[in-house]
Amino acid sequence: xxxxxxxxxxxxxLGGAGFFASFGPQELLALLNPATGLAPVMVQxxxxxxxxxxxxxxxxxxxxxxxxxxxxISLGNTVHFVMGALALAKFQxxxxxxxxxLVLLAVYAVFAVLFGWLVFxxxxxxxxxxxxx
Numbered sequence: 001x002x003x004x005x006x007x008x009x010x011x012x013x014l015g016g017a018g019f020f021a022s023f024g025p026q027e028l029l030a031l032l033n034p035a036t037g038l039a040p041v042m043v044q045x046x047x048x049x050x051x052x053x054x055x056x057x058x059x060x061x062x063x064x065x066x067x068x069x070x071x072x073i074s075l076g077n078t079v080h081f082v083m084g085a086l087a088l089a090k091f092q093x094x095x096x097x098x099x100x101x102l103v104l105l106a107v108y109a110v111f112a113v114l115f116g117w118l119v120f121x122x123x124x125x126x127x128x129x130x131x132x133x
Contacts, residue, residue, distance in 0.1 A: 022083055053080065066118035074118045081112035 032038050063070045085108040
């Protein structure tokens with residue numbers, strides 16, 4: 001199989017699932033009917049996503065990140081942390097949040113700002129490129 005086709009298909013599938021899960025969580029839960037015991041499987045799938053993202057970040061830690069360098073990794077992290085921070089802020093603002101969600105919101109917001117700075121700002125890679133070039 002062509003790797004470009006594989007990467008495109010997996011990106012479309014994961015992107016669609018992520019979009020639906022982000023903007024329609026109640027509808028997704030109703031569709032999946034967690035009363036049938038599907039909730040633990042969904043948490044395991046979420047854990048698999050977090051662990052795989054951690055492995056991507058770990059293997060890329062020695063690369064220059066930011067600007068044009070490793071852009072897909074920094075952009076993926078930016079989108080994850082921005083969308084996560086927005087979801088946590090919405091939940092916190094609904095009055096249902098607690099100290100744990102507030103701490104998670106703070107962590108997500110810090111990572112969102114830092115990765116956003118790497119992608120769209122004057123990140124470390126941009127400064128390295130200026131010194132070397």
